Amino acid sequence: MDRALFPDGVERCSFGKFVLWMGFISAFFLFGLYAMLLIFYKGIVVTGLDNYFGFGLWITFDLAVIALGAGAFFTGFLKYILKIDQLKNIINLTVIVGFICYSGAMLVLTMDIGQPIRAWFGYWHPNVHSMLTEVIFCITCYCLVLVIEFVPLVLEQKQLNKIPFLHHLAHNMHVNMALFAGIGAFLSTFHQGSLGGMYGVLQGRPYAFREGFFIWPWTFFLFVLSAVGCGPIFTVLCCTLMEKMTGRKLVDFKTKALMGKIAGTMLTVYIFFKILDTWAWANNYLPSVGMTFDQMFYGVIYGKWLMFTEIILCGLVPAIMLITPSIRNNPTLLYTAGILDCIGISLNRYLFTVQSIAMPILPFDNWQFYAPNWAEWATSGMIVAYGILVMSLSYRYLPVFPQERGMNK
Template sequence: MTTPAFPEGVKRCGNGQFILWLLPAFLVLLIAVYAMFRVWFYGLNQTNMNDAYGFAIWIWADLAVIALGGGAFFSGFLAYIIGVKNVKNIINFAVVLGVVCYTSALLILGLDVGQPLRGWFIFWHANIHSMLTEVAFCLTIYLGVLIVEFIPVILENPKIQKNRFFHHMAHNMHEIMAVFAATGVFLSFFHQGSLGGVPGVLYGRPFAFREGLFIWPWTFFLFTWSAAAVGPLFTATMCRLAEFITGKRLVKDDVYRLLAKISGWMLLTYIIAKSIDTIYWATVTAPARGFTLMDFYSNNPAYYGIWILIAEILICGFLPALILITQKGRENKKLLFGAAILAIIGLCINRWVMVLQVLAAPLKPFQEEWFVYSPAWTEVITTILPVAYGIILISLAYRFLPLFPQERELNP
């Protein structure tokens, strides 16, 4: 069906079908909101947090969605600052994904602090020596930037465009979008990096500690690089998923191939740097503190065996990178998106290792057992919340906003 509220020249499903599609997501959202309020009303005793795991499973979800949302800042950098024109065909979708990821991240942080009413303390009583303060500042301001980048997309709805002020506003915002994009890149560089810096500076935890450059451990740069490499792949994969669900082509294949090529080279350079970092840590940093590499991958629950390192670096690092840098790999859609999914899994494993495996490793000489964690249902459902919320927001945005400039041409 078409109505004046839909983007010009495109067809959308009927209202009934659209509501039916959203219903399961709304149900999950409802249960998640109930769990959220339980956590806020009764406190963090509603989770399985303990002395070893003071951040619950949320901290992993937080780091993962922030890294995957990195597609917004890196696509913005490519489109508006470097001037790669073809990326503009997917930039609106990247911004919507970024908004979903970053609002989810802040919501999860609001749960994780346990006292969201005191959330403003970190800004007002800022401890500027804390990497987490930098994360809080950059994350919050960057979400503001993302919302600013999202506004002109909303204003481009045909009904809103009839208002002349909003029409001019959308046009003027597009004119100076490079300024907002540059600010977003600056903020993203620091918050992605500082999230990596947090484990890297923990000199009391030899599994995480890394040396580095000035005040920044190597993990600072690795986190930023990995988010910039995998973020656009996540955007492309979600776009492909949207194509599968809607049964339409939304962007041309050359857009996917371009993103895959850029991400492939970024991923390859990242994974080489990550390998060097791991070898240096295993042969110099950890032995200097009395540990061998296998101390961190044995005598612990099966899920922290050496396989996790192999999976992260070889299977979900080098393998997708090598597929994506070859023309044959990029031209085969199944290979391209298979590699993209592997890279996304690799990024999620990296964030899991750098926060949850770090917390699982025994700290004191008399502790032999690794800490095992099983999250409470409230943690699990609120971790799934971003998925349900993402489905709702992306569906609404796809229905009413011109997210894909090539859609009309590809679906005559």
């Protein structure tokens, strides 16, 4: 029924199967939409958040997807600024993944601020002393950059591309894509860093507070490094999942291995400095404020095993795997390392968000416990469903993968 809309020379599943798939995913999206509308109507009182935990699942999810979407700006920088031509085989997918992650993150924030009708206050009445102001403006601007980068791909859809004006518009936008890639790299670097810096300046939260360089705590730089250490490999995982589900080859393994090498190199740099930072924090900063390393943890839910999992199992291990050619060139081991990498960075965002708040900071305080309820899970699932819907439509109708036609003859 819609074969005329497919990219040239490729096959897609029947329209009936596609409708069933989209309907199945849409059910999750609609359930999350119901939860979101309920939150907009009644406020965040219907969630598991309270006066103690203003940050929870949503902010953890938000920070995680922003880090995982960093493949867009970093791959764009490598492709258009440093001229690594092989990345042209996967650059379109990184843009789509980045667009989904950033637009989804902004949607999450409309719920977390509690009063979305006042979302514009951050722009019109900015707190110039807050790192969140930089985050607000940089995320918004970079999301617009991703829209600009996504538009040419949409305009290259087979039927749209037959319209002369749209054809020339897409061509001219591609010609100037290096400009947008540079702007995107600048904006994304600063907001990734400021998200980490936001935690690093919290002197009342010893788990998160860090000293640093000039006005930037070390978490500013660690968040940037961690994002570029997981973003490229997350795109590879998305591509591989699409290949498994569609039964078609989309990107050659050489390109995937290159993305793994890039991610592994940056992850190694990150883990090196993360270990140094953790050591300095435990041996210098904590004793200076009269606290011990053991006081930062409690029981199983906030135990040391989480930090060990983040830094060693899901940090050092995948870093070694990704920078070792013999391991990286094995598909199964590459994907395993990628999964561990993404879990580790997501766990890092959880620890900085939830454990930092849960820890008692006054003599009469106790450890607090937070459990997200159905509304938070449903709306987070809605963002995932939204991403799957956008990716499914893009795969079916847009020329996302330049190698697909040649690899599936």
